Amino acid sequence: MAAKPRYKELADELREEILSGTYKADAFPTESDLCKRYAVSRFTVREALRSLQTEGLISRKRGSGTSIQPAAARGGALHQPLSNVAEILQYARNTRAVFDPLGEGPLPxxxxxxxxxxxxxxxxxxxxxxxRADSTEPLAHTVAYVHESLRDIATKISPGEDTIFKQIERLAKINFVKVTQDIQAIAASADVAKALGIPKRAPTLRILRCYHDAADRILEISASHHPGNRFAYSMHIDIEG
Incomplete structure (x- = not known):
C-alpha cells in the first residue's frame, strides 16, 4: 500500500490539534513556524492548510494569516475525511458509538x-x-448488517468494543480488502428522526458502506444517517501525471 502523502499526514496532525482545542482562534502557527516544527517544505504546509480550509476548520486571508473557524461557523459539524479504511478507523477513534443487537432480519x-x-x-x-466524546448530541444513527454466513460470529460481537468490521476480521480470521461507499442526501424517516432528535423528513447525509473480503463477498453493510448540520464529508484526490 502506498504511503500517505506528507501533506495529508500533516493535515491529520493539525486537524486533531484543532479539534482538541490546542490552539486559540487567533494564535494558529504561521507557515514558517509549521515548516520548522515539522521539518517540511512550504509547499507541504500549504497543501495541508488548503485541506483544512476546504473542510471549514480554518480561515486564511492574505495579510492576516490563518485563524481557526469557531464551531458556530462550522455549523457544529464533525469534519472528518473518510477516503480510506485508515481514516474510517480514525473517525471511530475520534467518536464513540453505543450499539445494540437487533437480532436477525432481512436486508431491506x-x-x-x-x-x-x-x-x-x-x-x-x-x-x-x-x-463525540465531549457531547451527547448524536452525530449519526447507524444500522449494521452482518451476512448470514457469519451468524455464529455475529453473536460474539461487542459493538462498543471496536468497529464491527475489525471484530469480524479478528473473530472470523478474515481480511476486508475493500470498502465501498455510497453517499446520498435523503430525508430522515420517522425512526431516524426520533433517534437523532431532528424533525421528520429533515435533511440527512446517508453513507452506505459495504465491506468486501478477498473473494469480493460483502460480509457487512452499514447505513449511517448524519444530520445535515452535524457532519461534513471531505476527501482528497491526488492527480496522477
Missing amino acids: RNIAEQLGLVAGGRWSRFQGLRT
Missing part, C-alpha cells in the same frame, strides 16, 4: 436495490448512535 429492499443485491435473508443486525 431499498438498500439491496441500491447495491444490486438480493433483499431478504437472515442478516444479523446492530443499531446505535455515534457521538
